[in-house]
Amino acid sequence: MPPPVGDPQHGLPPVARAILDAAQKIIVDRGFNALTLTAIAAESGENKAMVSYYFGNKAGLVAAMLEAIIHDECLAIAAQVEGTTGEERLHRLLQGICAMTLTPGFYRGFFDILPHAMRDPALRERLIALYEWYIAVELGWLGVPDDAEPERHRRLRGLAQLIAAAIDGLGVQARIDREQFDVAQAYEVLELLLRNSWREFAPGSR
Amino acid sequence: MPPPVGDPQHGLPPVARAILDAAQKIIVDRGFNALTLTAIAAESGENKAMVSYYFGNKAGLVAAMLEAIIHDECLAIAAQVEGTTGEERLHRLLQGICAMTLTPGFYRGFFDILPHAMRDPALRERLIALYEWYIAVELGWLGVPDDAEPERHRRLRGLAQLIAAAIDGLGVQARIDREQFDVAQAYEVLELLLRNSWREFAPGSR
DNA sequence: GTCTATATTGGGATAGAC
């Protein structure tokens, strides 16, 4: 299941890379408002005009940033899914995601770009593709054959979407209250819920 | 369990109300960027300068908007929790929240304000209070006595946070893909998961 | 490809008339 983007940073000229990296840092540290051409120039050491030169305009830069976030997130999640089997798999997956949630700067400004991306038709397409891919990965991971009966497939899709929602929502709460929020506890509960209902969702498939 | 805000619209002068309403509409329809003093004046029919007069400055207006969102959301959720008992309660709560998720303009721009609120110390405090209240309501609703053993309390807290996360996350996905996303299916799965693990979380309490 | 200088726009805020 290939990610819905190639690496947008591959084959990018060094200056464009530097601009992209600087933009990521600014948006993670200070949010969307702080993402100005002047700030990018200062952070990257490159010239203001280079943004337009390489990305057309600011919107083009934001689109490139979203692609990079999607690419990175897909790789990180896919990495959790590999190399384990059976019982251990669920535990490892959730532990991995929990650890990512705690990583400062993970999501790389995703929540900052999200409201803008929701309103831009092209960016919204990319978001839809991201979640589609993510659901498909989870379905594969849950051991769902492509030819499962429609009704079962629908329910498993719901499960995958619910898990994705929990991950995002816990990411939000963790960012709102970094000091207090107990991410690990919430993931333990999620694991428990999934374990207890496992047989109901994957009858005969494990 | 009183909400963490009084009604910020009570006792507000009519002009201030109009400005607040206009601002809500703008942010829901067009996002944070579109929330300019000029746009607010046009939408409300009031004068630009009235924003500063009533709210001090734009940041003051945004703070008032967040209070209003929190107030409305708390009321809406609390309304779901009342008037039912036992088995029916879980179903009614989730159905109610599912219906709210589908309501266009629910959250009233919450996801647009969120990234800004996360970075503003005062607004972040309000967000923390919102989630605290929400968790407390859920804990009460799950029938958790205040004097429960710490370990059990901790686990139930995790459960409540997880449910809150799922609600937010499903709200995001529903907004990203309004046409396709099957919110109801996801809530059915959530209900199933909770039902299957119910006894484990509320032993002897129902 | 890079950079400077500048054009242009639109934002938030406020002084002061009414």
Add this chain to the structure above:
DNA sequence: GTCTATCCCAATATAGAC
């Protein structure tokens, strides 16, 4: 309390030198 007029600033974008 309301509104006009205006100030100041910051932002994007680009023309054109190098």
